Amino acid sequence: MPDIHPTHLLFDFFGTLVHYSESRTEQGYHASHAMLRRFGADLSYTEFLARWAALCADFDRRSDVDDHEFSMVEVGTEFLAATLGTTPARADVEAFVEEYVREWSTGVRYPDGIADLIRGLAGRYRLAVVTNTYHPPLVPGHLAAMGIEDCFDAVIMSVEVGWRKPHPSIYDTALSALGVTAGAAAFVGDTYAADFEGPSRAGMTAFLIDPHNIHRVPAKHRLGSVFDLPYAVRSDN
Structure with missing residues (x-):
């Protein structure tokens, strides 16, 4: 050296x-869940956290292969598409991601x-x-x-x-x-x-x-x- x-x-x-806390669930994401419900998703709070955490973990596993990075917008787009059963509007994805990141940041x-x-x-x-x-x-x-x-x-x-x-x-x-x-x-x-x-x-x-x-x-x-x-x-x- x-x-x-x-x-x-x-x-x-x-x-x-x-x-900070690495957790994607423990900070509390009730505002994100409420927004998701307004978009038309029929998920309980517990279901929302479980599905979101699982998808984020899947993105992490893909990145671990070669260290390529992903964005929260990519995760949000895939999550909303799967949850709502339709391609989400970009504005909805961005609003959801901003709310989620705001709540995640309470652990910083x-x-x-x-x-x-x-x-x-x-x-x-x-x-x-x-x-x-x-x-x-x-x-x-x-x-x-x-x-x-x-x-x-x-x-x-x-x-x-x-x-x-x-x-x-x-x-x-x-x-x-x-x-x-x-x-x-x-x-x-x-x-x-x-x-x-x-x-x-x-x-x-x-x-x-x-x-x-x-x-x-x-x-x-x-x-x-x-x-x-x-x-x-x-x-x-």
Whole structure:
């Protein structure tokens, strides 16, 4: 692994800059269900959640084959078509997806001090977010709500690239967007394959948030949380 002298820091988003729940059912989706009923679907709330979760899991399985990414609009279109028995209007799909994503986002939490951390780092490095996500407005919306959207030179999202981490294309896209070589970039995230192994293969220095020492990574590249990053980078500069 290269020495750590980065000019650019690339961050995973979910699990790194924010806490979140991966569940597609536990957050509560009563408004989404009510909208579905208005569209004419005759599903109970429990049936709705079960069918939606099963379809999302099926999309995930398809993506796992080659790391291609899908969008919530694709999932919403297939779900409404199957549920309503007809091709849904694009406006209905978009309205349903926006409501579902809004309810899903109630499970996202901003760590105390995260905005101050990012602003401090932005004074020393150029920053970017490189994240897997199914819905283009989701991450920029959270960055705006956190008050740190102006700290990032780029927000690279799998749904726009077409490939999710750890596919090489998403790292190449990020480095190209920033106009920087891999050796000048450090990546930090909480998922081994996506945020450590993939960036390392791309030539970047990588830091893994791994407070319980689950993965075999060099000690100086293991973080207890994202708040350890400034010290980890500084220690090798």
